[in-house]
Amino acid sequence: MAKLTINGEEIDAAEGAPLVEVIKNRGEFISNLCYIDGLPPYAGCRTCVVEIEGARGFQLSCTTKVADGMVVKTQSPELYSTRQAVLSLIMSYHSDRCLTCHRVVKCKPGDTCLRDDTVTHRCLTCSKNYRCELQTTCEMLEMAGYEPWDGDERTYYVSEQPPADQANPFLEFDPQMCIICTRCVRACDELRHTGAITLAGRGPSTRIAFGADGPVHDSNCDFCGACIDVCPTATLMEHPNKWGATQTERWTATTCTQCSVGCTIHLGSKKGRGVIVRPDTNANPVSADQLCVRGRFGYDAVKTATRLGTPLIKRNGGQDASSWEEAMDFTVASLARVREQHGPEAIGFLASPLATNEENYLLGKIARAIVGTNNIDSTAGPVVSAAASALRGAFGTEVLPADGLRIALSKTLLVVADDLESSHNVYAVRVKNAVVRNRAKLVTVSAIYGEVNDFADVWIQPKPGDEPAVVAALAAAVEGGDANGGLSLLSPEAQTAFDRAVELLNAAKSEAGQPFTAICALPTFGPSAAGAMVSAMGNIAISLAGDDAGQALLVLPGDANVLGMRDTGCAPDLLPGYRDAADESARVEMQRLWGAQIPTAPGKDFTRMSADGIKAMVVLNDNPAMLAPDREAVRNLLSGLDFLAVIDSLPTDTANLANAVLPDGGAWAKDGTTVSADRRVLRLQEATALKGESRQGWQILSELGRRLAERTNPGEIRINYANPAEIMDEMAQVIPLFRNATYREIDSGAQQNMDGHAPTTASQTQTTPPTISRNGKFALTVSRGLFTSYEAAAVHSSEADRLHREDTVRMNPADAAALGLSNGDSVTLRNDFGQITLPVEITDVVQSKALWLSSLVDAGTAATLYSAADSIAFVEVIRA
Ligand code: SF4
Ligand code: SF4
Ligand code: SF4
Ligand code: SF4
Ligand code: FES
Numbered sequence: 001m002a003k004l005t006i007n008g009e010e011i012d013a014a015e016g017a018p019l020v021e022v023i024k025n026r027g028e029f030i031s032n033l034c035y036i037d038g039l040p041p042y043a044g045c046r047t048c049v050v051e052i053e054g055a056r057g058f059q060l061s062c063t064t065k066v067a068d069g070m071v072v073k074t075q076s077p078e079l080y081s082t083r084q085a086v087l088s089l090i091m092s093y094h095s096d097r098c099l100t101c102h103r104v105v106k107c108k109p110g111d112t113c114l115r116d117d118t119v120t121h122r123c124l125t126c127s128k129n130y131r132c133e134l135q136t137t138c139e140m141l142e143m144a145g146y147e148p149w150d151g152d153e154r155t156y157y158v159s160e161q162p163p164a165d166q167a168n169p170f171l172e173f174d175p176q177m178c179i180i181c182t183r184c185v186r187a188c189d190e191l192r193h194t195g196a197i198t199l200a201g202r203g204p205s206t207r208i209a210f211g212a213d214g215p216v217h218d219s220n221c222d223f224c225g226a227c228i229d230v231c232p233t234a235t236l237m238e239h240p241n242k243w244g245a246t247q248t249e250r251w252t253a254t255t256c257t258q259c260s261v262g263c264t265i266h267l268g269s270k271k272g273r274g275v276i277v278r279p280d281t282n283a284n285p286v287s288a289d290q291l292c293v294r295g296r297f298g299y300d301a302v303k304t305a306t307r308l309g310t311p312l313i314k315r316n317g318g319q320d321a322s323s324w325e326e327a328m329d330f331t332v333a334s335l336a337r338v339r340e341q342h343g344p345e346a347i348g349f350l351a352s353p354l355a356t357n358e359e360n361y362l363l364g365k366i367a368r369a370i371v372g373t374n375n376i377d378s379t380a381g382p383v384v385s386a387a388a389s390a391l392r393g394a395f396g397t398e399v400l401p402a403d404g405l406r407i408a409l410s411k412t413l414l415v416v417a418d419d420l421e422s423s424h425n426v427y428a429v430r431v432k433n434a435v436v437r438n439r440a441k442l443v444t445v446s447a448i449y450g451e452v453n454d455f456a457d458v459w460i461q462p463k464p465g466d467e468p469a470v471v472a473a474l475a476a477a478v479e480g481g482d483a484n485g486g487l488s489l490l491s492p493e494a495q496t497a498f499d500r501a502v503e504l505l506n507a508a509k510s511e512a513g514q515p516f517t518a519i520c521a522l523p524t525f526g527p528s529a530a531g532a533m534v535s536a537m538g539n540i541a542i543s544l545a546g547d548d549a550g551q552a553l554l555v556l557p558g559d560a561n562v563l564g565m566r567d568t569g570c571a572p573d574l575l576p577g578y579r580d581a582a583d584e585s586a587r588v589e590m591q592r593l594w595g596a597q598i599p600t601a602p603g604k605d606f607t608r609m610s611a612d613g614i615k616a617m618v619v620l621n622d623n624p625a626m627l628a629p630d631r632e633a634v635r636n637l638l639s640g641l642d643f644l645a646v647i648d649s650l651p652t653d654t655a656n657l658a659n660a661v662l663p664d665g666g667a668w669a670k671d672g673t674t675v676s677a678d679r680r681v682l683r684l685q686e687a688t689a690l691k692g693e694s695r696q697g698w699q700i701l702s703e704l705g706r707r708l709a710e711r712t713n714p715g716e717i718r719i720n721y722a723n724p725a726e727i728m729d730e731m732a733q734v735i736p737l738f739r740n741a742t743y744r745e746i747d748s749g750a751q752q753n754m755d756g757h758a759p760t761t762a763s764q765t766q767t768t769p770p771t772i773s774r775n776g777k778f779a780l781t782v783s784r785g786l787f788t789s790y791e792a793a794a795v796h797s798s799e800a801d802r803l804h805r806e807d808t809v810r811m812n813p814a815d816a817a818a819l820g821l822s823n824g825d826s827v828t829l830r831n832d833f834g835q836i837t838l839p840v841e842i843t844d845v846v847q848s849k850a851l852w853l854s855s856l857v858d859a860g861t862a863a864t865l866y867s868a869a870d871s872i873a874f875v876e877v878i879r880a
Helices: 019-025 077-091 133-140 183-191 226-230 293-300 324-342 357-371 381-395 405-409 425-438 451-455 467-478 492-510 527-552 562-567 584-594 606-611 631-640 697-712 724-734 790-794 813-819 857-865
Strands: 002-006 009-013 049-052 071-073 171-173 197-200 207-210 236-238 250-255 264-270 273-279 312-315 318-321 347-350 412-416 441-445 458-460 516-521 553-556 616-620 643-648 660-663 672-675 681-684 778-783 809-811 826-831 834-842 850-854 873-879
Touching: 002 019, 049 077, 077 133, 183 197, 183 226, 226 236, 250 681, 273 293, 312 324, 324 347, 324 616, 324 643, 324 660, 324 697, 347 357, 357 562, 357 584, 357 616, 357 672, 357 697, 357 724, 381 527, 381 562, 381 606, 405 425, 405 516, 412 425, 412 467, 412 492, 412 527, 425 441, 425 451, 425 516, 441 451, 441 467, 441 492, 458 492, 467 492, 467 527, 492 516, 492 527, 516 527, 527 553, 562 672, 584 724, 606 631, 616 697, 631 857, 643 697, 672 724, 778 857, 790 857, 809 813, 809 826, 813 834, 813 873, 834 857, 850 857, 857 873
Parallel strands: 002 071, 347 616, 412 441, 412 516, 441 458, 516 553, 616 643, 643 660, 778 850, 809 834
Antiparallel strands: 002 009, 049 071, 171 236, 197 207, 250 264, 264 273, 312 318, 312 660, 672 681, 778 873, 809 850, 826 834, 826 873
């Protein structure tokens, strides 16, 4: 710590901290138009000048590091006029009419300019008006009336301005507004490690360019929006709601639910509709100032008009609008009838990783304590529970304390994922941080190319489907055992990579105190592959990190709230808080906590629900008709049910089959919490209005539970809640993992209290990778693409991927040549489960005899080709 004096006041600050940040953190305004907090200074704008005792002339506060005894003055007439002078130079390249106009406080957007009717560009006609850093800086430095160039020709107004690029759906680039502060270049390079933006030209013609100086969408920009956040002008702007967001009425702190990273966001809304997203830097410290395109723009993927606004009841083959009263009566009567006729085991419940903890908890309580069945799972259940049982085998618990913050601090990383960049984008950014900033060694194992592989010291590329066997071989090799089985699956080049990977990983073992992190993104399909992969990763973590293995292994479910779903007991074998449903004392404890009996008969998981005997289902936000493998069987199950109730905000394929649809709000309208892959409890708050008569999911479940309880008489059970805070209060008592998460105490983004859950042992386990039989067919990998919105895909929108980067099946050039295919040709993929037809994209991101498809393309059509067991589908490819 250093002691320094700023404007006569003595303060403490970290020795070596950038002075500009210390000044800003005191709450003082200082112009700093080219500085980005946390990054090295660029020192281009020169607006951050201060006086430092003993130094000659003025100093830039962004390049000055705090030192003990420093005496700083930030305010004086000379400093002020110097800042005005440098700002006037910046403004001479900018549309500055309003900035220097004495009438600016009187004019409103749309008013005719009384000063100069030939000027079309000015703040009052600019989409950044009232939320612009350059504008604020000019106001703070009182630039109105500051016109030293009066009578001179102005650079901005005499030069022809370049056209704006508005050709993509997310990011607008209007170079005429640019002040060449280079913040965007540095954000894209140093915060994102993407490097899509460069400085082009020289001297006075210097300008910002994307990629090879073409349109933004032709560059490698992945539309994360980090450059928009730092741009001090209107040069880089969100395309959706660009104008609507100028007068945001409310900002709400909430959480992205589009993957298990759980980035925290501020959602700006107007008239109850989301219009803009910014990262919430004060909540989840792993996401901090970063988001991906899904978190940034996903709020806008489905329009309100598409959402459900009224309950629906199936009558005469169609679904008709009904009142809540009627829909609730119908649902309760139908479930009660099935229960009376066939017993509680004939009813199944599907929870969802897209639902909140509070909603999933209530669903589980209804299933077990009110209806009386352990039949509760989700479409994601089989893969996730296979991974969980592998963890329990190794660590005695599936609750690992691994923290996403550790990624960027690691010295060695092993990443096993189809494409981490796309599936868990912000974790991929943290992996890149470790490599770039911390010089970490990175080993990746993936069958297809993803951007993270560019940062790897070693990329082992197995054939699709062989990943678990290869990771098992890696585990054996780092343990000094025999890797032959797995090695024989690799090409000679991949075997060389494997040997190098073993060396790198073994070096991590010997470097005590150098954190090693293993990241395993679970596959979309294939429980046995998921289980084998996690078991092998556990073995590697134990070999390399020893007692620290539970901290070192980060297992990433695909969807947002998978862990919360398990915490709340939404699996047939788990009661809330990971109590074993088969254990008598656990059951007795739950009965005491809930004040109701819970069943002893083992429950069915999703696969068994599909296979036998279920007569009625209640589906909360899940969408098995779209997301589950073995699609035909699943759709037959759903359409053959005596009764299906769906709680969702969208007319999904599953909702369309339902006898009763109870409309709730989408993720941005929800109140509740989720749990991230690294066990942070994250708060969701209602940021957008519910459509029509739709209700919060917890409200629907509370009412449904109350009415069902009147029919089933489970005793004095609490199911009526006034708000989700009351549900969390109860959860905090029932599930120790949530004991610090009551809404009074919650620190959104803090890790759960894992006392009593975290591993106390770590033992290596036997890995049994699934057997693969290729038979000369193409191996199709299906994983989450970066750009496709689940919600838009669920309603079959042709704009689910607004960039249309993931609408195709990817095929290697050698295979395309052999089949005589060109880009865009239609191909049919066929196997015993079904067939799908879609255009081909020829690219070497996939190997020969391999194909890749986004799991959500064309409303998740790839699921048609999958069995319930496999992680890879083997298909024939026919020219369509
Ligand atoms: S970018 Fe800012 S300063 Fe420039 S015209 Fe727009 S609001 Fe005014
Ligand atoms: S949106 Fe993200 S990837 Fe694209 S240029 Fe901006 S910072 Fe770079
Ligand atoms: S685009 Fe924005 S952030 Fe980038 S240099 Fe121009 S003004 Fe600065
Ligand atoms: S990384 Fe995941 S949680 Fe974060 S913004 Fe992207 S989809 Fe949302
Ligand atoms: S912020 Fe210091 S020179 Fe720009």
